[in-house]
Amino acid sequence: MGEQKRKTAASQKHQTEFIFGKKNYQWMLIGLAVIALGFILMSGGGSDDPNVFNPEIYSWRRIRLAPAIVLIGFGIEVYAILLNPNKGKE
Template identity: 75%
Template sequence: MSKKNKNIQEPKSEFIFQKKNYTFMFIGIAFIALGFILMSGGGSDDPNVFNPDIYSFRRIRLAPTLVLIGLGIEVYAILLNPHKKKK
């Protein structure tokens, strides 16, 4: 009886994502957070006064681009297979 128990292997529990996946995920989150931080601000305290700074290059072009790059990195991190062998 004890001999049979030794031959039976218990299944190893393994995470789907490895360290490489999480590294890319944190990089993607950092890009997204930076994009949202750069998008913030530019408002006016007085609703009767228009602040044209809301249409700056940083808020219209740079910040959304960083958010989209971050989302792309997140997709790559999810689809990345760390177990794939290099040829």
């Protein structure tokens, strides 16, 4: 019975600690939302008939804006990974 008490005391001391904190996960979700927005902006512009060319596929939104938003989203993801969750807590 004494050994069982030691095991429970040891398990109470040892709590699971995640690599990332709550703030990291919040920034990761924001980054994923920005990336998804970029891909949504990139979609469309095709033609139902393969013999008809639709020049809308080369719109400013699909060529410049959407890839820039996706890259910004990846930058947010890098920031979320590198963010120190313990900074400011003491």
